[in-house]
Amino acid sequence: MALLxxxxxxxxxxxxxxxxxISLEVNEGEVVTLxxxxxxxxxxxxxxxxxxxxxxxxTIKFDGKEIGETAPQxxxxxxxxxxxxxxxxxxxxxVRENLELGAYLRRDERIRDDLDRVYDLFPRLKxxxxxxxxxxxxxxxxxxxIGRALMSNPRLLLLDxxxxxxxxxxxxxxxxxxxEINRQGTTILLVEQNxxxxxxxxxxxxxxxTGTVALTDESSALRQNPEVQKAYLGA
Amino acid sequence: MTxxxxxxxxxxxxxxxxxxxxxxxxxxxxxxxxxxxxxFFTAGGTFIDNxxxxxxxxxxxxxxxxxxxxxxxxxxxxVAFYALGAFTxxxxxxxxxxxxxxxxxxxIGVTGVTGQLxxxxxxxxxxxxxxxxxxxxxxxxxxxxxxxLRGDYIAIVTLAFGEIIGRVAINGDSxxxxxxxxxxxxxxxxxxxSPDLPGLASFGPLDLRPWYWTALGMALLxxxxxxxxxxxxxxxxWIAVREDEVAAASMGVPLVRTKLLAYATGAGLGGMAGAFxxxxxxxxxxxxxEFSFSxxxxxxxxxxxxxxxxxxxxxxxxxxxxxxxxxxxTFKSLPHHIGLNFDLTDxxxxxxxxxxxxxxxxxxxxxxxxxxxxxxxxxxxxxGDSEMPIxxxx
Numbered sequence: 072m073a074l075l076x077x078x079x080x081x082x083x084x085x086x087x088x089x090x091x092x093i094s095l096e097v098n099e100g101e102v103v104t105l106x107x108x109x110x111x112x113x114x115x116x117x118x119x120x121x122x123x124x125x126x127x128x129x130t131i132k133f134d135g136k137e138i139g140e141t142a143p144q145x146x147x148x149x150x151x152x153x154x155x156x157x158x159x160x161x162x163x164x165x166v167r168e169n170l171e172l173g174a175y176l177r178r179d180e181r182i183r184d185d186l187d188r189v190y191d192l193f194p195r196l197k198x199x200x201x202x203x204x205x206x207x208x209x210x211x212x213x214x215x216x217i218g219r220a221l222m223s224n225p226r227l228l229l230l231d232x233x234x235x236x237x238x239x240x241x242x243x244x245x246x247x248x249x250x251e252i253n254r255q256g257t258t259i260l261l262v263e264q265n266x267x268x269x270x271x272x273x274x275x276x277x278x279x280x281t282g283t284v285a286l287t288d289e290s291s292a293l294r295q296n297p298e299v300q301k302a303y304l305g306a
Numbered sequence: 307m308t309x310x311x312x313x314x315x316x317x318x319x320x321x322x323x324x325x326x327x328x329x330x331x332x333x334x335x336x337x338x339x340x341x342x343x344x345x346f347f348t349a350g351g352t353f354i355d356n357x358x359x360x361x362x363x364x365x366x367x368x369x370x371x372x373x374x375x376x377x378x379x380x381x382x383x384x385v386a387f388y389a390l391g392a393f394t395x396x397x398x399x400x401x402x403x404x405x406x407x408x409x410x411x412x413x414i415g416v417t418g419v420t421g422q423l424x425x426x427x428x429x430x431x432x433x434x435x436x437x438x439x440x441x442x443x444x445x446x447x448x449x450x451x452x453x454x455l456r457g458d459y460i461a462i463v464t465l466a467f468g469e470i471i472g473r474v475a476i477n478g479d480s481x482x483x484x485x486x487x488x489x490x491x492x493x494x495x496x497x498x499x500s501p502d503l504p505g506l507a508s509f510g511p512l513d514l515r516p517w518y519w520t521a522l523g524m525a526l527l528x529x530x531x532x533x534x535x536x537x538x539x540x541x542x543x544w545i546a547v548r549e550d551e552v553a554a555a556s557m558g559v560p561l562v563r564t565k566l567l568a569y570a571t572g573a574g575l576g577g578m579a580g581a582f583x584x585x586x587x588x589x590x591x592x593x594x595x596e597f598s599f600s601x602x603x604x605x606x607x608x609x610x611x612x613x614x615x616x617x618x619x620x621x622x623x624x625x626x627x628x629x630x631x632x633x634x635x636t637f638k639s640l641p642h643h644i645g646l647n648f649d650l651t652d653x654x655x656x657x658x659x660x661x662x663x664x665x666x667x668x669x670x671x672x673x674x675x676x677x678x679x680x681x682x683x684x685x686x687x688x689x690g691d692s693e694m695p696i697x698x699x700x
Contacts, residue, residue, distance in 0.1 A: 121556055147558030159553035161546055163678040172546050175539070176558040223558060 072135060074099045074258055075120070075151075075227055080129035082112075082119045089115040090126070091282035097227065102249070102259045104290065106266040106303050107279035113262040114156050116279070117229045120260075121153040122146045133227070148176050150226035154216040154233065156262075162205025166196050169204050169215055173222025181224070188255075189218035192248055210241040214248075221252065228252065230261040234268060246272050266303045270294050278303070314674065340522060344515040352631070354514040358586065360626040361521035362579050367606040367622035368528040368615070369575025374604065375613035375676070376541060377568035378548030379452070380461040382600050383468025386448065387441045387573045389475050389595040391580020393488075394437040396495035396590040399581075401425035403486055420499050430501035430585065434524075437581035438574040445573025446566050453562055456551070468600055475592040489592055496589035509585075517586055524582060525619075528575050532615045535571065544568055545678070598655060602629070605658050609665055611672025620673045628661075629654060 073096040082090040090112045097103045105113045118124040120131055122143035131139045138146055152173075161169050170189060174182045190197040193214040199207060204215055213233055220228055233249065234242040246268040253259050253272070263269035270276055270290040278286040278299060286299070293299050321329070347353040366388065373381045396402055404424040406412055413421050415429030428436065448467045452460045474481070478489030489495070500509040506516040535541045543564045546554035555561050584590045602625065610621025633650050641648050665672070 123552065123555055142560065143555045144558040144560040147556070152558075153556045155553060155556050159550050159556075161549040161553065163549060164545070168542070172542060172554075172557050172559070175543065175546075219557065 073097060074134060075260065076132040077120065078130045080116070080119055080126045080131065082115050082124055082126045089282055090119065093279070093282070093284055095277050095284065097258060097260050099258055101275065102253050102261065102273040104266060104269040104273040104276040105260070105262045105279055106264070106269065106276060108264065108302070110281070111279040112282040113279055114231055117153060117231050117260070117262055121151060121229060144176060147223050151229065152220045152223040152225040153229040154220040154231060156231035157235070158212045158216040160204035160212045160215050163203060165201050165203055166215055167200045169219050170222050173219035176223065185222055185224050189221055192251060193218055210237050213237060213245060225257065227258045227260060230259060232262055232264060234263060234265060242268055265305070344518050349513040349515055350511065354518050356627060356631050358514060358518045358521045359630050360623045361525045362582050362586070363606065363626040364525050364619045364622040365528045365579040366576055366603050367618045368532050369572045369579070370603050371607045371613065371615070371618045372532065372535065372575070373568050373572035375607055375618065376536065376548070377544040377565060379565060379568060380457065381464045381572070382461045382604070383448070383464035383466070384576055384603050385595050385597065385599040386468045386471040387445065387576030388580040388583070388599060389471050390441050390444055391437040391577030392584035392590045393475070394440050394577065395433045395498055395581040395584045398426050398428045398436055399430065399433045399499040399585070400495050400497065402490060402495045416499065416502055420502065427499055430503060434578050434581055437577040441573040441577025442570040445569040449566050449569030453565060465597070468597060472595040475595050492592055494589050494591040498585050498588050498590065501585055521582060524578060529615065531575070536615065540564065540567060602658070605662055608662060609672060611675040613678070614672060614674050614676035617672045617674035617676065625658065628657070633657065
């Protein structure tokens with residue numbers, strides 16, 4: 072059984088259908104990529120899973136449990152956490168305070184360990200522990216957004232365009248860390264518009280077009296697909 | 307302006323540099339100062355009157371600060387809780403419901419003459435608790451419809467609720483759900499029971515000191531509540547919601563609960579102060595529950611510094627003194643001196659507005675700014691600017 076099973080998802084913004092029947096699966100331990108152009112429904116898929124924009128139809132099963140109508144905080148508690156699109160760090164809070172908010176629902180003793188884990192993954196964040204998030208560069212804020220999402224110690228991490236607006240050298244660094252997070256045992260579902268790096272680290276991929284799944288395959292096969300190359304890989 | 311900023315900063319730094327015991331000692335000294343202060347003034351005089359009002363306004367402002375300053379929910383209908391708090395003491399602390407218990411009345415914890423009067427008469431402390439509970443419940447009820455809204459839209463809905471409560475206060479005399487009128491309409495509910503508190507004798511117009519001490523106690527309680535909440539898990543959640551609702555929700559901050567708790571806390575403090583004001587003025591006057599009151603309290607927290615606890619107290623004291631002392635007394639004859647013939651109090655709100663404009667130009671972060679907001683205004687770190695994919699280099 073897959074860790075996450077999404078069946079025939081329909082999600083609306085008002086009367087506008089953003090998702091028109093998306094189905095996908097993420098197995099335990101995998102990295103899965105959703106690629107697609109603007110408006111294809113990538114972010115909406117993640118927002119539906121994390122409960123921020125609940126779906127109108129369809130089912131979302133996490134670890135065998137239906138979560139389609141579950142409140143966002145309960146979904147975080149169950150073990151899904153999201154680094155939202157555009158980073159959305161709390162700019163007037165320090166790096167440390169941002170990370171502590173990531174552990175908002177936790178009261179256990181292991182928070183300290185997870186903080187150390189995040190600082191190991193992103194040493195830059197430790198250096199800037201007391202700095203206000205809003206004064207940091209885009210790359211550092213992206214690290215913080217990922218680190219903050221890790222602070223809830225999720226089983227499934229949702230990353231929404233982690234490379235957005237970053238220089239190529241930084242994108243590479245971020246993706247190295249994403250691969251490392253996965254090696255440490257966290258399953259990852261990520262969304263990316265410019266899919267080169269994303270397909271490198273992921274095992275499988277889904278191509279979304281106007282709210283539906285147009286294509287799904289192993290990442291290596293998607294990389295070779297001429298249409299995917301033309302549309303999403305800048306080849 | 308830099309001079310003033312440096313002055314405040316140097317005070318702040320000096321304070322932070324002190325040994326905790328020294329700080330504690332200074333705190334106790336300041337407290338003792340405020341407790342013995344009334345002994346140096348006429349018992350029924352203007353000074354104690356003004357100080358009492360200022361303290362009660364500080365309680366109101368601290369309440370609104372939880373909603374607007376901490377949680378970032380712009381509430382323009384705060385007068386609703388002034389009204390509800392005042393009516394709570396009208397219901398449970400006057401002879402308004404004279405027919406209750408066949409005219410014999412209902413008495414809990416009251417002594418003396420009040421204990422013989424018809425109507426419902428609860429001890430003042432019980433009434434304060436009741437006011438907090440009634441207002442917290444209404445705070446949640448008014449908060450519920452705003453949950454799906456943001457920013458300006460919250461302001462509009464709360465504004466409407468403030469007006470609704472004001473209308474009900476005026477017309478409630480013909481609203482009789484169980485055969486008992488809800489309010490006394492324009493006639494008002496008067497007199498209100500004098501508080502009957504242990505250790506404090508005779509609350510009355512001739513000796514205002516017990517009123518002062520009660521208001522001081524309420525202000526200290528509100529300060530304590532404000533500080534504890536600000537530094538709590540809930541306080542952190544409020545700031546997160548204020549900064550970025552979507553990010554807060556994706557971190558697992560329960561938005562509904564967090565926002566409703568802000569509304570309930572703010573309303574509770576406002577209700578407590580409302581009940582006190584009604585007792586102090588000895589009347590629940592339905593005509594005073596106007597929109598301008600909401601703005602008056604909002605002006606206090608903006609003047610003092612949104613979200614900053616000491617700033618809000620300072621703002622409340624400054625505006626309260628301008629309102630009850632400087633405009634009607636000190637500068638009363640000003641229009642006359644320049645050859646004009648009008649009452650300066652007619653211009654009160656014009657003066658407050660002018661002060662706010664001056665503040666926005668000279669010191670937009672408020673008298674004593676909150677740490678986080680100061681950052682936004684002086685160092686260009688805004689909230690919610692992370693939407694745009696900005697630059698790169700690490």
